[in-house]
Amino acid sequence: MRARAFCARSPFDFDWLFDWDIGAGPRTKSRRPGRGPGRRFFKQGQVRLALLSLIQEKAGHGYELMKRLEERSGGTYKASAGTVYPVLQQLEDEGLIKVQEEDGKKIYHLTDAGAEEMLLHEDAIDGIWKRATGWKDWGANMGPESAEIWGSWGRLTKAAFKASARSDFEQTEKIREVLDKARKELEDL
Numbered sequence: 001m002r003a004r005a006f007c008a009r010s011p012f013d014f015d016w017l018f019d020w021d022i023g024a025g026p027r028t029k030s031r032r033p034g035r036g037p038g039r040r041f042f043k044q045g046q047v048r049l050a051l052l053s054l055i056q057e058k059a060g061h062g063y064e065l066m067k068r069l070e071e072r073s074g075g076t077y078k079a080s081a082g083t084v085y086p087v088l089q090q091l092e093d094e095g096l097i098k099v100q101e102e103d104g105k106k107i108y109h110l111t112d113a114g115a116e117e118m119l120l121h122e123d124a125i126d127g128i129w130k131r132a133t134g135w136k137d138w139g140a141n142m143g144p145e146s147a148e149i150w151g152s153w154g155r156l157t158k159a160a161f162k163a164s165a166r167s168d169f170e171q172t173e174k175i176r177e178v179l180d181k182a183r184k185e186l187e188d189l
Contacts, residue, residue, distance in 0.1 A: 046124070046128050048091060049124055052117060054069065060107065094113075095113045
């Protein structure tokens with residue numbers, strides 16, 4: 001069960017790296033072994049809240065909003081026109097944003113109704129950007145060169161979880177010491 005709790009706190013679902021033996025449960029169709037993180041960046045309805053939030057910060061055109069979504073996630077999430085423009089149209093239809101044409105571009109502005117909608121979902125919006133920061137932090141360290149160590153990291157993590165699942169307090173402390181020593185050695189490189 002500890003493996004699942006660890007993954008739930010992480011911005012990535014690490015089950016695709018290796019098969020957990022400890023309480024991870026069966027693989028489901030939503031998991032994609034061998035193809036990278038299995039979680040979507042946005043859950044249902046969150047793109048709409050994220051766009052409202054970005055428009056409140058600064059009005060912008062569609063492509064600009066797509067780029068700002070990508071920047072906020074550190075490049076981990078790349079918004080597509082097929083995702084963003086239908087949501088913008090929906091927000092306009094709901095009266096939450098209005099469109100003004102400037103220099104031949106549609107610029108999206110928040111309406112009073114949009115500001116009220118954001119107040120209703122303030123906690124959810126904060127959660128979105130908190131998660132985006134986590135993805136951004138991870139994404140900054142996830143270049144192609146880091147792919148070389150994923151297998152070793154996964155095997156180390158699996159071994160630590162397996163050992164802790166059947167350990168007492170003293171063994172858990174020893175596991176922590178081993179992992180801390182490895183971390184310090186890596187930081188010294």
